[in-house]
Amino acid sequence: MKQLVILGAGTSGTMMANHLNSKLSKNEWEITIIDQFKTHYYQPGFLFLPFDIYTTKQVKKNGKKFIPKRVQYIQEKIELISPEENTITLEKGDVLDYDILIVATGTKTAPDEIEGMNGPEWYKNIFDFYTYEGAKALRDKFREWEGGKLVVHITEMPIKCPVAPLEFAFLADSYFKHKNMRDKVDLTFVTPLDGAFTKPRATETLGYLLDEKNIKVVTDFNIERVDYENNKIIDYADTEVDYDLLVTVPPNLGDELMERSGLGDDMNYIPTNKATLQSIAHKNIFAIGDATNLPASKAGSVAHFEAEILTDNILRYIQGEELKEEFDGHANCFVETGNGKALLIDFNYTQEPVEGTFPFPGVGPLRLLKESRANHMGKMAFRWIYWNMLLKGIHIPFVSATMSEKGKKLEKVN
Numbered sequence: 001m002k003q004l005v006i007l008g009a010g011t012s013g014t015m016m017a018n019h020l021n022s023k024l025s026k027n028e029w030e031i032t033i034i035d036q037f038k039t040h041y042y043q044p045g046f047l048f049l050p051f052d053i054y055t056t057k058q059v060k061k062n063g064k065k066f067i068p069k070r071v072q073y074i075q076e077k078i079e080l081i082s083p084e085e086n087t088i089t090l091e092k093g094d095v096l097d098y099d100i101l102i103v104a105t106g107t108k109t110a111p112d113e114i115e116g117m118n119g120p121e122w123y124k125n126i127f128d129f130y131t132y133e134g135a136k137a138l139r140d141k142f143r144e145w146e147g148g149k150l151v152v153h154i155t156e157m158p159i160k161c162p163v164a165p166l167e168f169a170f171l172a173d174s175y176f177k178h179k180n181m182r183d184k185v186d187l188t189f190v191t192p193l194d195g196a197f198t199k200p201r202a203t204e205t206l207g208y209l210l211d212e213k214n215i216k217v218v219t220d221f222n223i224e225r226v227d228y229e230n231n232k233i234i235d236y237a238d239t240e241v242d243y244d245l246l247v248t249v250p251p252n253l254g255d256e257l258m259e260r261s262g263l264g265d266d267m268n269y270i271p272t273n274k275a276t277l278q279s280i281a282h283k284n285i286f287a288i289g290d291a292t293n294l295p296a297s298k299a300g301s302v303a304h305f306e307a308e309i310l311t312d313n314i315l316r317y318i319q320g321e322e323l324k325e326e327f328d329g330h331a332n333c334f335v336e337t338g339n340g341k342a343l344l345i346d347f348n349y350t351q352e353p354v355e356g357t358f359p360f361p362g363v364g365p366l367r368l369l370k371e372s373r374a375n376h377m378g379k380m381a382f383r384w385i386y387w388n389m390l391l392k393g394i395h396i397p398f399v400s401a402t403m404s405e406k407g408k409k410l411e412k413v414n
Helices: 011-021 043-047 132-144 164-178 200-206 208-212 256-261 300-318 373-390 404-413
Strands: 002-007 029-034 039-041 060-062 072-074 078-082 087-090 095-097 100-103 107-109 148-154 185-190 216-218 223-227 232-235 240-242 245-249 252-254 285-287 331-338 341-347 356-360 364-368
Touching: 002 011, 002 095, 011 029, 011 300, 039 043, 043 132, 043 164, 043 373, 078 256, 100 300, 148 164, 148 240, 164 185, 164 245, 164 331, 252 256, 285 300, 300 331, 300 373, 331 373, 341 364, 341 373, 364 373
Parallel strands: 002 029, 002 100, 029 072, 100 285, 148 185, 148 245, 185 216
Antiparallel strands: 039 060, 078 087, 087 095, 107 252, 223 232, 232 240, 331 341, 356 364
C-alpha cells in the first residue's frame, strides 16, 4: 500500500483529507493525518469573540469528527520530517513512511519575537485576538473596561487574514457605541503598511470609513519594542504611540517543525510553487494554506481554493502527468465594518480588488467594495458553511477557485 500523509488537521489539512478520501483508491492508498491538538477552532470566529457576538462553543469542535473514517488520525506532535528518507518521526519515536506528503501545519503567533510584548502585561493590558486564549481574555477585559486609548496594532506582514485587524477596529467602534461609551474611547489603528488596507485599491476606495468612524491611523510603523511600563509602543524611528489597552497582532511564523527539518524559509514557511502548490525542493511534498510562502492572503477562502486545485494536482502527480499551473492567488473575504454591515473584496496575485457584483457580474446579489447588510449576513453565514461544507470538502456553488476571467468581467461591468 502507498502512503499519503497530511501534516496538520486544521482547515487545509481537514479539507484535503476529505477531498482525497473519495479520490484515492482504498486498495492502493492509505491516508494518514497527524495533528497534536484535539480541538479544531473556527479561527475567523476569534474576531467576534471579544465583542460577545460569538460564544466560545461556536468557535470550537472536536477535530476528529470532521476526518473521514477511512483516514487514520494520529493525535501526536511531529518531531521531524526527513525528506530524503521520506519519513515522519513522531514525538514518541514512531516513524511513518510516506510516498506523498501534504504540509498543512499553518502559522502561529510569536509574541516573544518583540521585546516587551509577551511580558508581565500580556493578557492584562496587552492582548492578541488571533488565538482562542487571547480572544477570550480580551472579551473578559472589554466587559469591564471603562475606556481610554485603545490601539489596534499590526506588527508585520504576512499575517493570517490580513483584514482582520482593521475589522477589529471597525467592530470596536460599533461595540463601544452600543455600550454608550464611544466618546470615552480614543481608537487608533497602527500598521507597518503605507495604508490601512493591504491593497492600494481598497485603501483608495475605502479610506473614508476610518474618517467616518473617527479612527486615527498611524502608517509605516515598524515596531521595535513594547514599553509596557509606560504603556507605549516604539518603532525603529523612535516614533511612539501611547495606549491604555493594546490589541496587537504579533509576528506570524510557520511551524518550528520546518526549521528542525530544514524545509522552511527564515519564517518557517515552505517555499512553494505559487501555481501548482508543489514544494520547490521536493517533488513528492506539497504545501497548502498558511504553511506556504505564497504571496497570497493567509485566509480560509484561499485554502479552500487551493484545496480544489491541489487535489487535482495530487491525482496528476500519481498518474505521472504534468501538474496544472492553475492557482492564481484567488482570495475573497467579507470585511466587517460594524453596525451590521460589511464589505466584500475579491482579488488574486495580480488583480486588485474590483468593484461590481458577486458571484454573478451585473446580477450579484452581493456588492464588491461596497458596505451592505447583505455582505454582513454573508459573513455571519460563513460559520455554518465552514462547519458543514468547507471542512468536508463540499463544493460551494458559484464560487470559483480562480478569479481571472471573473475579474475581467467585473471590470467590464464597471
